Amino acid sequence: MPADRLRRPPAGPLDRLLAALRPSALMLVARELTKEYRSGDAILRALDSVSFVIPQGAYVAIVGASGSGKTTLLGLLAGLDTPTRGSVLLDGVDLASLTEDARARVRGEKVGFVFQSFQLIPTLTALENVAVPLELRGESEALPRARDVLARVGLAGRAAHFPAQLSGGEQQRVAIARAFANHPRVLFADEPTGNLDAGTGGRVVDLLEALNRESGSTIVLVTHDAALAERASRVLRLADGRVIADTHTERAADRLAGISG
Numbered sequence: 447m448p449a450d451r452l453r454r455p456p457a458g459p460l461d462r463l464l465a466a467l468r469p470s471a472l473m474l475v476a477r478e479l480t481k482e483y484r485s486g487d488a489i490l491r492a493l494d495s496v497s498f499v500i501p502q503g504a505y506v507a508i509v510g511a512s513g514s515g516k517t518t519l520l521g522l523l524a525g526l527d528t529p530t531r532g533s534v535l536l537d538g539v540d541l542a543s544l545t546e547d548a549r550a551r552v553r554g555e556k557v558g559f560v561f562q563s564f565q566l567i568p569t570l571t572a573l574e575n576v577a578v579p580l581e582l583r584g585e586s587e588a589l590p591r592a593r594d595v596l597a598r599v600g601l602a603g604r605a606a607h608f609p610a611q612l613s614g615g616e617q618q619r620v621a622i623a624r625a626f627a628n629h630p631r632v633l634f635a636d637e638p639t640g641n642l643d644a645g646t647g648g649r650v651v652d653l654l655e656a657l658n659r660e661s662g663s664t665i666v667l668v669t670h671d672a673a674l675a676e677r678a679s680r681v682l683r684l685a686d687g688r689v690i691a692d693t694h695t696e697r698a699a700d701r702l703a704g705i706s707g
């Protein structure tokens with residue numbers, strides 16, 4: 447046995463799981479993720495040593511009370527923010543090893559993000575909003591491609607509308623089209639239905655699920671809505687910055703039955 451094997455600490459359950467899985471099958475690995483915010487002398491631990499693995503193509507809901515760390519966790523997983531301790535592997539890339547610019551490039555290539563407040567650019571039309579990430583990548587066919595994606599979310603007839611001329615549900619569909627325009631490997635959505643009525647919110651989640659099935663993108667959805675969370679194949683529950691439950695839903699069993707049968 448090589449000497450370095452002897453010096454290494456014994457592998458924990460997460461290490462054994464990682465070793466057992468093909469690296470390419472893992473979309474996200476969180477290892478002992480901790481995020482602390484300092485205010486004056488006080489330190490607030492928003493996330494406390496959180497570890498989990500999300501396989502490629504999974505559909506995961508993150509739930510928990512307000513202040514439990516959901517948005518903080520999403521920001522770290524997406525590389526929008528850096529942890530105090532611990533690491534994130536996104537599609538095999540250790541985000542902590544990258545410069546801020548390199549992280550931004552990884553986000554542009556692999557990540558889509560949908561926010562509760564839509565965050566469309568008010569001075570651009572729906573079509574132009576969807577085209578922004580494509581243009582940032584230097585795609586020559588940005589507008590035709592954006593038109594296709596906008597049609598995919600049912601808004602071909604709203605291409606020339608500005609955000610203020612669209613309903614909340616329509617604005618969120620534009621935001622989803624923008625997030626999917628780059629064919630992201632993983633899509634993060636932070637309470638995307640929080641500003642919508644139940645029916646409209648349900649249709650927004652229908653759309654996320656359809657895109658998850660068709661494109662194979664991994665989906666990580668933060669929601670307050672227990673009914674929406676139940677539609678995911680797995681539910682991670684946070685409390686005080688820790689994962690207190692990690693549940694595979696019946697839907698996950700249905701999917702596995704569908705795959706094997």
Ligand code: ADP
Pocket residue numbers: 483484490491492510511512513514515516517518519
């Ligand atoms: P959730 O999304 O579950 O409501 P957050 O991740 O937004 O929770 O927040 C978790 C905790 O971290 C909260 O106590 C919040 O006040 C605190 N927090 C979040 N962002 C910051 C920040 N930028 N500075 C200081 N404290 C923060």
Ligand code: MG
Pocket residue numbers: 516517518636
């Ligand atoms: Mg939040």
